[in-house]
Amino acid sequence: MSAPFKTSDFLSYDLANWACALNFEDLSPQAINAAKLFWYDSVGCALGGSQQEDATILLAHHREMNGPEAPNGPCTCFVSGFKTNPVDAAFLNAHMIRAMDYNDIYWKADPSHPSDIIAAPLALCEYKNLSGKDLILATIIAYEVEQRLVEFGLPGIREYGWHHATLTAFAAPIACGRLLNLTPEQMVQAIGISASRTFCPGAVTAGKLTNMKNTVDPWAARMGAESAMLAARGYSGPEHIFDGKEGLYHVFSHVMYDGKPAAFDSDIIRKDLPHCPGCHYRILDCGMKSFPIEALSHAPLTAMMKCVQENGLKADDVAEIKVEVIARAADILGDPHKYRPDSKETADHSLPYCMAVGLVDGMVTPLQFKEERVLDKSLEPVMDKVKVVANEEFEALFPEFQPSRVTITTTDGKSYAKRVDVPKGDPRDPMTPDEIGVKFTALGKGVIGEARCKQASEWIMSLEEHGSVAGLFALTVV
Numbered sequence: 001m002s003a004p005f006k007t008s009d010f011l012s013y014d015l016a017n018w019a020c021a022l023n024f025e026d027l028s029p030q031a032i033n034a035a036k037l038f039w040y041d042s043v044g045c046a047l048g049g050s051q052q053e054d055a056t057i058l059l060a061h062h063r064e065m066n067g068p069e070a071p072n073g074p075c076t077c078f079v080s081g082f083k084t085n086p087v088d089a090a091f092l093n094a095h096m097i098r099a100m101d102y103n104d105i106y107w108k109a110d111p112s113h114p115s116d117i118i119a120a121p122l123a124l125c126e127y128k129n130l131s132g133k134d135l136i137l138a139t140i141i142a143y144e145v146e147q148r149l150v151e152f153g154l155p156g157i158r159e160y161g162w163h164h165a166t167l168t169a170f171a172a173p174i175a176c177g178r179l180l181n182l183t184p185e186q187m188v189q190a191i192g193i194s195a196s197r198t199f200c201p202g203a204v205t206a207g208k209l210t211n212m213k214n215t216v217d218p219w220a221a222r223m224g225a226e227s228a229m230l231a232a233r234g235y236s237g238p239e240h241i242f243d244g245k246e247g248l249y250h251v252f253s254h255v256m257y258d259g260k261p262a263a264f265d266s267d268i269i270r271k272d273l274p275h276c277p278g279c280h281y282r283i284l285d286c287g288m289k290s291f292p293i294e295a296l297s298h299a300p301l302t303a304m305m306k307c308v309q310e311n312g313l314k315a316d317d318v319a320e321i322k323v324e325v326i327a328r329a330a331d332i333l334g335d336p337h338k339y340r341p342d343s344k345e346t347a348d349h350s351l352p353y354c355m356a357v358g359l360v361d362g363m364v365t366p367l368q369f370k371e372e373r374v375l376d377k378s379l380e381p382v383m384d385k386v387k388v389v390a391n392e393e394f395e396a397l398f399p400e401f402q403p404s405r406v407t408i409t410t411t412d413g414k415s416y417a418k419r420v421d422v423p424k425g426d427p428r429d430p431m432t433p434d435e436i437g438v439k440f441t442a443l444g445k446g447v448i449g450e451a452r453c454k455q456a457s458e459w460i461m462s463l464e465e466h467g468s469v470a471g472l473f474a475l476t477v478v
């Protein structure tokens with residue numbers, strides 16, 4: 001890019017002008033490396049996610065929808081090798097990345113998982129026979145837009161009762177549209193098409209959780225792919241979907257939070273959009289998960305595990321576990337239903353369950369979210385020992401930090417406390433490539449074998465050298 005874009009009447013044009021002008025040569029080396037690391041992490045999550053019940057249901061559904069006589073499509077699904085159209089492939093692969101709630105996390109005003117989007121540009125890369133460099137460019141665009149979107153709500157759309165898939169519907173068509181070489185005008189139409197039909201209520205992560213918790217964001221990514229393809233054909237959508245009549249701003253302005261109407265800061269979207277190798281790209285600010293659980297559980301679980309290990313505590317020693325967290329974490333993770341989870345979806349969003357199973361098993365891995373463990377009645381008395389409370393002091397530190405303090409009281413009346421402000425995987429305490437590799441192999445070796453896990457990791461970490469993405473599917477299909 002020779003120069004930053006100019007602003008316009010509608011926010012969609014600003015984002016479209018920026019994305020359409022950005023090229024691989026404009027990316028920083030650090031952003032390129034980060035994109036490869038997030039692909040490394042995401043493919044591992046997809047391999048593990050392919051084994052989840054909801055992923056098998058969706059695959060069976062799409063196989064049936066295609067019909068036994070349907071010809072093979074141009075795009076590939078991880079693990080199964082199911083061939084279908086790029087829109088369905090985008091959805092199925094995105095869902096596998098998301099299925100275990102083990103993929104990346106960025107939480108400022110709102111939470112997001114930018115890697116929920118990137119299977120959509122992957123499908124279009126396969127469909128159009130595009131290169132690894134093209135995929136890296138689209139990936140960095142997806143992260144940039146998604147991470148800005150989750151910051152620009154005041155205080156955040158989660159407080160208004162909406163899920164961040166609402167925002168993904170604005171980001172996904174931009175990443176996909178860049179791969180299709182849309183003009184800025186076409187990109188604006190793609191944003192309008194996608195966001196017009198993908199507003200998502202927060203019910204999917206409130207109270208009892210269902211399969212839709214891990215489905216809504218991949219569905220928004222799917223819409224991004226299809227919307228970009230439609231826009232390329234001349235289909236139109238509202239250019240004012242952000243900030244015009246009855247667009248995002250207008251609709252949310254009717255919502256009151258803490259006595260004030262909902263609001264958005266457009267400058268967070270427009271200001272300092274990166275356009276050169278020396279610029280800062282937001283992908284560098286995104287984190288990874290070291291546990292397969294909801295993001296705000298990581299700090300308190302880390303604190304408890306450290307407290308237990310440092311003091312040699314056993315599960316039978318514990319009388320109470322007091323967990324102090326920010327208010328939204330207490331609301332999301334400690335409501336009454338979370339004390340008796342009856343599904344993986346609820347268990348990985350249940351702080352009482354995660355703390356109890358971590359205390360008893362000494363670890364929290366995908367094994368702890370198998371149905372027989374989630375429904376194990378012996379954990380219920382341990383969950384009842386967990387007391388989740390909001391700490392106002394911590395609230396003032398969020399989102400720069402995710403402070404949590406765990407105080408364990410033992411049966412002999414002693415107390416042990418541990419505070420953690422930055423969970424492992426945060427950019428300030430990032431997972432190393434070796435640690436990502438351990439996670440990748442743990443998730444993938446039972447699916448594609450340990451040797452292929454190593455080959456896949458080497459392929460991904462040299463992504464910019466590949467002229468197509470076919471090699472990735474060759475290594476990740478059983």
